[in-house]
Amino acid sequence: MNQKENFFKGFMKENPLFVSVLGMCPSLAVTTKVENAIGMGIAVFFVLTLSNFIISLLMSSKRLRELIKPVRIPVYIIVIASLVTIVEMVMHAYLEPLYQSLGVFIPLIVVNCIILGRAEAFASQNKPLDSAVDGMGMALGFTMALLIISLFREILGTGTITIWGSLAIDLGFIFDFLKITPINMFVKPVGAFLSFAFILATITAIKIHRDNKKTAEVSKQ
Amino acid sequence: MSDLITLAFTAFIVENIILTKFLGICPFLGVSKKRSSALGMGLAVLFVILISSMVTWVLYKYVLESLSITYLRTIVFILVIASLVQMVEIFLKKISPALYKALGIYLPLITTNCAVLGVAILNINNNHSFVETVVYASFISLGFIFVMYIFAMIREKLDYSPVPKAFKGTPIALIVAAILAIIFSRFGGII
Amino acid sequence: MKKGLVSGLVLLSFGIVCGLLLALVNHFTAPIIKANEDRVKYELLGTILTDFDDREVVDFEIVELELEGRVDKAYFLNDKDSGETVYVFYSVSATGWQSDIVMMIAVDQDMIVKGYTIVSENDTAGVVEYIYTVDFQMEGRLATDVIDVDEVSAATTAKVSLGACIQCFHYVSERVVIDLGGDE
Numbered sequence: 001m002n003q004k005e006n007f008f009k010g011f012m013k014e015n016p017l018f019v020s021v022l023g024m025c026p027s028l029a030v031t032t033k034v035e036n037a038i039g040m041g042i043a044v045f046f047v048l049t050l051s052n053f054i055i056s057l058l059m060s061s062k063r064l065r066e067l068i069k070p071v072r073i074p075v076y077i078i079v080i081a082s083l084v085t086i087v088e089m090v091m092h093a094y095l096e097p098l099y100q101s102l103g104v105f106i107p108l109i110v111v112n113c114i115i116l117g118r119a120e121a122f123a124s125q126n127k128p129l130d131s132a133v134d135g136m137g138m139a140l141g142f143t144m145a146l147l148i149i150s151l152f153r154e155i156l157g158t159g160t161i162t163i164w165g166s167l168a169i170d171l172g173f174i175f176d177f178l179k180i181t182p183i184n185m186f187v188k189p190v191g192a193f194l195s196f197a198f199i200l201a202t203i204t205a206i207k208i209h210r211d212n213k214k215t216a217e218v219s220k221q
Numbered sequence: 222m223s224d225l226i227t228l229a230f231t232a233f234i235v236e237n238i239i240l241t242k243f244l245g246i247c248p249f250l251g252v253s254k255k256r257s258s259a260l261g262m263g264l265a266v267l268f269v270i271l272i273s274s275m276v277t278w279v280l281y282k283y284v285l286e287s288l289s290i291t292y293l294r295t296i297v298f299i300l301v302i303a304s305l306v307q308m309v310e311i312f313l314k315k316i317s318p319a320l321y322k323a324l325g326i327y328l329p330l331i332t333t334n335c336a337v338l339g340v341a342i343l344n345i346n347n348n349h350s351f352v353e354t355v356v357y358a359s360f361i362s363l364g365f366i367f368v369m370y371i372f373a374m375i376r377e378k379l380d381y382s383p384v385p386k387a388f389k390g391t392p393i394a395l396i397v398a399a400i401l402a403i404i405f406s407r408f409g410g411i412i
Numbered sequence: 413m414k415k416g417l418v419s420g421l422v423l424l425s426f427g428i429v430c431g432l433l434l435a436l437v438n439h440f441t442a443p444i445i446k447a448n449e450d451r452v453k454y455e456l457l458g459t460i461l462t463d464f465d466d467r468e469v470v471d472f473e474i475v476e477l478e479l480e481g482r483v484d485k486a487y488f489l490n491d492k493d494s495g496e497t498v499y500v501f502y503s504v505s506a507t508g509w510q511s512d513i514v515m516m517i518a519v520d521q522d523m524i525v526k527g528y529t530i531v532s533e534n535d536t537a538g539v540v541e542y543i544y545t546v547d548f549q550m551e552g553r554l555a556t557d558v559i560d561v562d563e564v565s566a567a568t569t570a571k572v573s574l575g576a577c578i579q580c581f582h583y584v585s586e587r588v589v590i591d592l593g594g595d596e
Contacts, residue, residue, distance in 0.1 A: 022247075024246045025245070025246045028246065067418065070419050074300065074303060075422070077299055078423070078427055078430055079426070079430070081300075085292055085293070085296060085434055088292075089442075090441060092445050093445050093448070094444070096448055107338065108244075110295060110338065111299070111332070112333075113247060188402075189243065189402045189406065190399050194395070196395050197392040200391055201385075201387045204392065292438045296431075
């Protein structure tokens with residue numbers, strides 16, 4: 001497939017969160033604010049792109065490949081863990097508030113099934129450039145999914161959208177207009193499960209609808 | 222002593238690992254379709270979390286801190302966990318091949334279970350002593366098993382219920398989890 | 413056997429390379445993280461003296477000393493390059509009417525009082541608030557030259573609390589000679 005397809009498949013067809021349902025742990029916890037989703041997205045983008053690139057580089061050289069193969073999972077883990085530790089340290093120094101909000105989920109990027117999964121399924125079998133593009137696409141697709149969930153949760157839960165620190169959009173007026181108050185439940189664990197359930201159900205419903213249309217067209221012919 | 226009891230109760234219910242802390246969701250949704258596999262998985266996770274928490278705690282306090290290389294904690298912890306899971310696999314293969322087969326792919330996947338690494342790091346972040354670490358790790362895992370078991374019971378019945386097509390599978394499981402989450406969150410006021 | 417050894421070596425070399433890389437990043441980020449933490453930890457010091465000659469609290473090397481007696485803690489702000497003590501902050505308490513009054517007093521290397529604040533007190537409410545408004549006229553004065561109680565105008569009801577604050581300055585004046593006056 002060409003690079004464009006390679007990049008965009010992470011958004012829709014093979015969206016890691018909505019289609020493959022990988023990387024759920026951080027998604028439920030991090031999507032309380034749009035700001036956190038963006039921060040997590042940036043971190044995952046960095047780690048996923050670089051880990052795919054580096055692992056693909058390592059596995060391209062024939063000699064290295066033979067050396068690494070028997071212990072490839074531990075090697076992937078070392079590479080990914082180092083990248084995550086770099087992200088952790090840089091965030092702690094330069095983006096302290098984000099570091100505190102994301103908390104324990106920054107080091108947990110190491111065990112995010114998405115990164116290890118792509119390394120094993122794609123990066124180890126493909127060229128470095130393709131792997132990097134795949135990583136970027138997957139990471140952005142993941143971020144997009146996180147954004148959808150966090151927009152849903154934050155707007156319904158608090159009526160504001162915090163984009164970055166003090167940069168926030170207050171949508172309180174919509175709630176005043178409809179004479180309702182924001183439903184705090186959505187920023188709690190309950191809301192996380194519910195939002196995710198409804199968004200997944202919506203996507204499945206759209207898929208079913210599309211499949212029905214397709215089979216209807218086929219049977220008409 | 223009362224601190225330990227509070228810690229245990231909090232770890233078990235109030236800050237339940239799945240329903241409040243969101244760690245361990247993947248196996249929660251993947252393995253909980255049958256009660257027996259949920260129980261087997263839960264016990265394996267309990268063992269791994271307990272041993273890894275103890276080992277990582279000792280390593281952190283006596284090695285990483287004394288050498289001032291605490292930034293290596295993520296790498297060291299995850300490698301310890303990976304080795305431990307490998308050992309559990311070998312152990313299970315010999316002792317109980319039936320359970321080994323039943324767990325299948327999910328056994329090596331305990332390595333990437335957020336709960337294991339998460340608990341190891343939480344022990345350090347919350348400055349637990351060794352005893353507190355053992356208590357916390359045990360009761361967090363017991364909470365994990367408890368919720369997984371309840372979930373598996375519900376899901377077994379769910380298979381016979383009329384669920385709308387779009388909700389079949391993961392979405393309806395998440396809604397059940399949401400209801401369980403509400404119930405567990407109400408325990409917060411007790412302490 | 414040989415395969416296991418080779419694999420082990422591969423893992424070890426990867427581990428060492430990554431460890432070195434992380435040590436490099438840590439070298440750059442660790443000081444910034446520490447400065448951020450210190451900024452929060454020593455926030456109180458920053459409120460007493462807002463301008464450390466155009467520097468921030470975190471530009472100093474801060475040495476904490478636990479002491480016995482009424483002056484229970486001393487924070488030495490040393491210059492990072494020369495190691496010289498530039499400022500000393502004392503946490504001191506004295507007996508008020510119902511409970512202790514705790515103050516934090518800042519002195520510079522020449523034993524001149526640069527700033528002070530009342531950290532906590534638990535005396536009669538409605539009366540003790542007065543001491544917050546009093547100017548003890550100690551700023552710019554030599555720490556050992558403590559103001560006379562009568563010079564501070566006050567209502568008689570707050571006199572005990574006021575006396576406690578003055579007493580704090582006395583304790584500091586004794587301590588400051590030990591810490592800063594020794595080798596002059």
